[in-house]
Amino acid sequence: MKLIKSLTLAAFMAASTAPVAFADAKHGSDHSGMDHSNMTMDAEQMEGAVHTKAVVNSIGEGTANVSHDPIPEIGWPAMTMDLPLLEGSQTMGDVNAGDSVTLMLVKGDDGLYAIGAMMPN
Numbered sequence: 001m002k003l004i005k006s007l008t009l010a011a012f013m014a015a016s017t018a019p020v021a022f023a024d025a026k027h028g029s030d031h032s033g034m035d036h037s038n039m040t041m042d043a044e045q046m047e048g049a050v051h052t053k054a055v056v057n058s059i060g061e062g063t064a065n066v067s068h069d070p071i072p073e074i075g076w077p078a079m080t081m082d083l084p085l086l087e088g089s090q091t092m093g094d095v096n097a098g099d100s101v102t103l104m105l106v107k108g109d110d111g112l113y114a115i116g117a118m119m120p121n
Contacts, residue, residue, distance in 0.1 A: 049106045049116060050074055056099050056118070059085075064115055068103065074113065084114040092119040
């Protein structure tokens, strides 16, 4: 199972750095340079995580306002919205308002999605 997750991650990283449009990918357990050990999500949440490209409009206390691409896996069109940041969410590098990022969204027990990680594009 860990090998499958690692292969999924490799595919995600290749897709996110390719010069063609990014297709959302499922998240593996090991994200290059991102430590998930202190994230407050279980294996089921990690398995169900989705990724999308977005522009960060603002980051506040425990929330981020983003304009994201469509997320077909969960039926979301492109939109601008406030999303909560999970406790222990990870950010690779500095992320500021106006930055393009790839978001990892995780579905909580309440059925709502939150940002588990952000990676600058």
